[in-house]
Amino acid sequence: MSTVRQRLFVCLIAIVMVFGVVVSAAPNIAYAESGELNYDKTSVMDDLTSSTVNGQPFDVKDYPYDEDSQAQIVNFVEYCYSYKGNMQSNYGLYVYVYNPQGLNISTNSKSNKIQMAVSYDSEGKPNNYAKFDLQFLSKSENSDYKNLFYKFKVVDREINGTTFKDRVNSNERRYDVSGIELVTYGANNATEYPVNGTYKFTGYAAGYGPDAGAKSTLESSVEYLETITLDVKHTFYRTQTSSKGAGYQNQLDTVYFAVPQRFFDTYGKLQRIKAEWYEYKTKDIVVTSNQEFYDQAYPHIGELFGYNHNDSVLSLGQQAGDGGGGMMVAKWGWNLGNNYLHVPADALYYLFKVDNIEEYDPYADIVSIGGVESNALYEYIRNYNKTFDNGTLPIKDGTISADLFADDIDDYRRMDTEFGKIQQGYSYYDFDADVDLQKLTSWQETDPSFWDNWVNWGLWDTIFGGIPEEESKTISPIYIVQESDLDGNDNEVADRLLINANDVQALRDYFKDATTVSSKDDEKKQVVLFRFATTDYYSAAVDIMELRTILPDKHTSGQAYRAWESVFFDFDIIQLTFNRDGVYTVIPVVSSPMDIVNAITPPVQMPSEWEWWQILLAIVLIVLLIIILFPILPYILKFLFWLICLPFRAIAALFKGIDNRRKRKTVTKAQKEPAVKHTQKPPDDVDGLEV
Missing domain, CATH: 1.20.5 (Single alpha-helices involved in coiled-coils or other helix-helix interfaces)
Incomplete structure (x- = not known):
């Protein structure tokens, strides 16, 4: 390698140490025989040890292992930029990471990313940020420095039709980097580390500027970039009704975080929040308290049944019974076979066993009423490996089966505007506090008739007021929590802020910590609720059924239900936009992505044996x-007798009418035939009698 280092190289690379300035710092990099550097293949240690920092040679002793320190970018490289189109093939951006904890960072994960500015306002300030994949190139392998340094390449992509080479000013290339996300082996999500750097490059590497024969004029510097580091928490809220009818509930997903007061004092009102996520809708999740059904059905998870029936396994049917005229019908079913006209579940992908099932209570402990906790469902999704008929989701490095999810998300959620795109899979949106209002529409808002209530909720609840009474709510996606909002008991706070009652105490503790200044390094903060999604949640009772050949099928009610919900993977806040008298300021956010999978709760209505x-x-x-x-x-x-006889009278009248028409037709035909004169022969015993 030492011989190769002595060869002439064609590009001068500026390596920038964080918050320092390096002038024409150039590591002695090896070049291919063709005379063209393949910078992707140079080792991280060769690059670093042959560079200078503030005029001094790079010394690895300045970068010790330290369990109390976190990963950071130490070098940011712009390689061979040229404004000439025919000389841009070598252009690239490279990142060097110092990993003091020696974490085993994944070298093949697509979750490793860097967040950078992609557009600027008229004053040259960044006004939009996005993430870019990081391609692993090299890491320190020496036993004394194992995993201490990593080298990545920024994978450029088009955003609004432009890439980095299109966005930068050739006279001064500016790269605003707010944070870097790295995932370690075995972790579910990446961790984002602050970078806070604005990297600027002027001049050109030798041969890449206006004068092809000029020596390198490349210089670089780095300035501080203001960011906000957020500790994001999640909660959710479910109404008891929805305008879509029985079984449906509105689900409101909310995250909350604390923002230092100085940002509000300096930049004004929090106007917009930009976030990104991967959105999917689960297929039917079946929950049962019946051990026999669970034991029989679990071995068939993922098995395609469709309209087939396995007589050794109990079946599931929703509103299954005689639809009239001997036709058996069901709203939904699994393992019901061909005897029922129904919408079949092609396969059962989720199955959970609980101790008992009660009707939904928004204030109750989830497990106590027969629900499935968030962590249990999340682990089920992550560990499911029975089928991959539809491939995998494009996240988590292809470890999640797509069989677990429906073909699309709720129709009304799909959108594609200048502020973002919401769809199944990767979605992003910049929410405005005054424009992007979330609406929770209740059943009462549809002004249902007596018949509507009967069909959806049943006669008993319709007559005796068993239908939950709720008002529709229209809310801003951004809400600043006030101390008075936390007054009252947990149920009152939950209804006031539209969060889960089981999360109220955690929010109280979070609010107290955020608003209390505990040390000289601490500062007062405001707690923000960010309500980013209103979706459909569905939960309905199903019967466990034993199908019989002769006798009526046996139904066991109140021991099973099916549900489905929206889930959000790798949810991450990108930036906050403040507004002071029409002047907007965008501050990039440093926060680690999170997976949002809410708990499953039983239906608002569950059939049960009548009490005495x-x-x-x-x-x-x-x-x-x-x-x-x-x-x-x-x-x-x-x-009633007249009503019962009415169909028979109608049938009799119909036949009588047919008979009358037949007689009239016969008479008419006879009238149309010509008259015939007949002569009758006189009897033998009467002579001479004329007739």
């Missing part, structure tokens, strides 16, 4: 009804 008082009440009501209607009971019976 319900049976008694029903008998009393029937008796009272007979007493009240007794004076007119004969007329009612007469009307």
Whole structure:
């Protein structure tokens, strides 16, 4: 290698140490025989040890292992930039990471990313940030420095039709880097580390400027870039009804975080929040308290059933029964076979066993009412490996089966505007506090008729007021929490802020910590609720069924339900936009991505055996009804008899009409035939009688 280092090289590379200035610093890099440097293949240690920092040779002793320090960018390289189109093939951006904890950073994960500015306002200030993949190139392998340094290349991509070479000013190339995300082996998500650097490059490497014969004039510097580091938490809220009818609920997903007060004092109101995520809708998640069904069904997870029936396994049916005329119908089913007209679940992909199932209570402990905790569902998704018929999701390095998710997200959520794109899979959006309002629409807002209530909620709940009463709500996606918002019990706070009652205490603790200045290095903060998604949640009771050949099928109610929800992987906040009297300031955010998978909760309505008082009440009501209607009971019976006979009378009238038409047709035909004169022979015993 030492011999190769002595060869002439064609490009001068500026390496910038964080917050320092390096003038014409050039490591002695090896070049290919063709005379063209393949910078992707040079080792991280060769690059660093042959460079200078502030005029001094790079010394690895200045970068010790330290468990209390975090990963950081130590070098940012612009390689061979040229404004000439025919000389841009070698252009690239390279990142050198100092890893003091010696973490085993993944070298093949697509979750390694860098966040950089991609557009600027009229004053030259960054006004939009985006993430770019990092391609691993090299790391320190020597036993004394193992995993201490990593080298990555920034994978450029088009944003609004431009790439970095299109966006930079040739006279001064500027790269604003807010943070870098790195994932270690075994971790579910990447961790973002602050960079806070504006890297500037002027001049050109030898041969890449206006004068092809000129020596290198390349110089570089780095300035401080203001960022906000956020510790993001998540909660969710579910209504009890939805405008879509029984089984549906509105689900509101919210994250909260603390922003230092100085940002509000300096830049004004928090106007917009830009975030990105991967959005999917789960397929049916079946939850049961019936051990027999669970034991029979679990071995068939992922197995395609469709309209087939396995008689050794119990079945599931939603609203299954006689639809009239002997036709068996069901709204939904699994393992129901061909005897039922229904929408089949092609396969059962999720199955959870709980101790008991009660009706949904927004204030109750999730497990106690027969729900599935968030962590349990998340681990199920991450560990599912039974089928991959539809491939994998384009996240988590292809470890999540796409079989677990539906073909699309809620229709009303899909959008593609200048502020972002929301779709199945990768989505991003810049939410405005005054424009992008979230709406939770209740069942009552549809102004349902008695019949609508009966069809959706049943006669009993319709008559006796068992339908939950809720008002629709329209809310801003951005809300600053006030101390008074946390007054009252957990249920009151949950309803006021539209969060889960089980998360209220965590929010109280978070708010107290954010608003209390505990040391000279601490500062007061404001807690922000960011309500980024309103989606459909569905949860409905299903019967466990034993299909029989002759006798009626056996139904077991109240021991199973099915549900589905929206999930958000790698959710990450990109930037905050403040507004002071029409002057907008964009501050990039440093926050680690998170996966959002909410708990599964049982239906608002679950069938159950009638209590003794319900049976008694029903008998009393029937008796009272007979007493009240007794004076007119004969007329009612007469009307019912007439109503029952009506179809038969109609049939009789129909046949009578047909007969009359036949007779009239016969008479008409006879009238149209010519008259015929007949002569009758006289009887033998009467002579001479004329006829």
